[in-house]
Amino acid sequence: MKSSIILAAVLLVSIISCAKDTPQVKHKSNMSSSKENLKNIQVVNEEDPVCHMKTGEFLKDTAVYKNKTYGFCSAYCKDEFKQNPEKYAKK
Numbered sequence: 001m002k003s004s005i006i007l008a009a010v011l012l013v014s015i016i017s018c019a020k021d022t023p024q025v026k027h028k029s030n031m032s033s034s035k036e037n038l039k040n041i042q043v044v045n046e047e048d049p050v051c052h053m054k055t056g057e058f059l060k061d062t063a064v065y066k067n068k069t070y071g072f073c074s075a076y077c078k079d080e081f082k083q084n085p086e087k088y089a090k091k
């Protein structure tokens, strides 16, 4: 009998902690801090391999390919790169 009570308690705690996992306020602060984090990221490419814009100035998104971090000016270029990484990830 005792063990079933403990089991129920553990289950309840895990459900509650799961519900607390995604507060909306946290998500907002993550969005603003991610912009600053991108400036500190070292990318292997000096320019966007898709549109050739300078990643140092226009870095908005990154993708990791073969353990290298590539920088992109936008999510569009990142998607383009991911669809055909062999074509863009030369050097």
Ligand SMILES: [Zn+2]
Residues within 6 Å of the ligand: 048, 050, 051, 052, 053, 072, 073, 074, 077
């Ligand atoms: Zn681009």
